[in-house]
Amino acid sequence: MEDYFTLISGRTKKQAAGLHKGPGSPEHLIATSYVEISDADMTRLGVSDGETVKLVSSAGFVELKAFKADLPDGLLFIPMGPAANQLVSAETFGVGMPSFKGQKVKVEPV
């Protein structure tokens, strides 16, 4: 069975603090380079807290450390930034807005 998740990206306090240090700064990259997954999905995928997973979408792929979070099953959260943007397609559905919330992503343990 293919494991397709719904990815949403969004703000975090650390992501905003990283932006003050400069986009692409170590603080910004650390704050935006992880993925949150629900406890049940982590178990189902056989992934432990802090282990690396490969995320693949129609736009590209990225490898990130996964952490358990209070999320509904099937949902992924990545702080907005370069890692999430590797996965978000440039398709804008005729209004200019990419799917920063709603991109379908497959998750594979590494």
Add this chain to the structure above:
Amino acid sequence: MSQVFENVVCKFCGCLCDDITVEVEDTHISKVKKACPNGRGMFLDYDSSYSKPFVDGKEASWDEAIAASVDILNKADSPLIYGLSSTSSEAQRKAVELADILGAVIDSTSSVCHFPTSLAFQAIGEVTCTLGEVKDRADLLIFWGCNPLVSHIRHFTRYSANAKGRYIKNGRKGRTVVVVDVRPTPTSKVADLFIQIKPGTDYEVLTSLRALVNGKELEKDVDGVATEDLEKLVDLMKGCNYGVASFGMGLTMSAGRQYNVGELFTLVVELNKFTRFSAMPMRGHGNVAGADQVLSWLSGYPTAVSFACGVPQIGPGEFTSVDMLANGAADAALILASNPGAHFPYAAAKQLNKIPTIYMAPAGDCKPESATVVLPTACYGIDAEGTAYRMDNVPIRLRSVLQKTRPTDEEILLQFIKAVEKC
């Protein structure tokens, strides 16, 4: 020598908090009081020292950098001007004038935040209010698809949930807070009612609420949301004295986009048959609302505007920057107070490496290696004065607390306007 400035405006987000205390030691900001962590970082991490422009990766004089920029703009057939949301409205005005002269496309960061809201606004209309009315009157606050305790940290204390207002004298105890979101957030954890919906089902839930408000019955749960929860929310909405629905990217970036927002606007219109109700987008960048205002009053459209045909034309999905870049439609870019490289999908951002680009932003914000020209300008609200529009479209004057060592965006854009050739 130290100097203390009171009631300084923080322009990090659309709250534009205007009660910040800033302490300056000689040429740098040493202490900031009352600001949230986001705002404090903006002031304390700011480097006001003089820095030179770069052309092709090498330091250049301001004259050389402006000449190189003008050359890029003159040679381009389809230049894109993007950003605008962290600069002043005076500079935004000059950017629109430049776009008009060049026959360029001009687009603000709205295009990847609340442009769907603008489209819904133009289609449906918007019943709205000021943040002062929220503070003084709102006894029901709905936060839909937004997380102000992370992104607009002082919204609760200054304007909404916890604020004591003229008619809401006991603050949080006098207000009911409802959060609708796809996941638990710091904001949902302090809400009186949290309705968790499935991603991409905002439109269905809003339509169901409209049905209930209009006296219809629901036959079954809506995409996993219990009918009882929706009925409880409808009772709160119809029974309040003054309701405000604040909403964020959860509506505009999800499936349905402008239709989600349009459905919320329609719901709010219908609620005004029963009580007073308003809607307000939670605007991100400090002057993104100003970008919408300035572009609208000068061109008739809030963003994604092309002047290529000699008259302004709006083109969602065509003149929006992600599309302009991903489709290879822009052959040069002027990036003003923004960093699309950090915020656009990779397929669009990488196109900026293939075309000549001019980056204008406060020093430290902008040193992308791929930029052809980098112009490190002053920062409005820190070492330059200007106007910004709060998220409720109230214009606020940004103050300057440091001595300016670099030109402003407005000054540079004025030089471009004088030097470029009319298309």
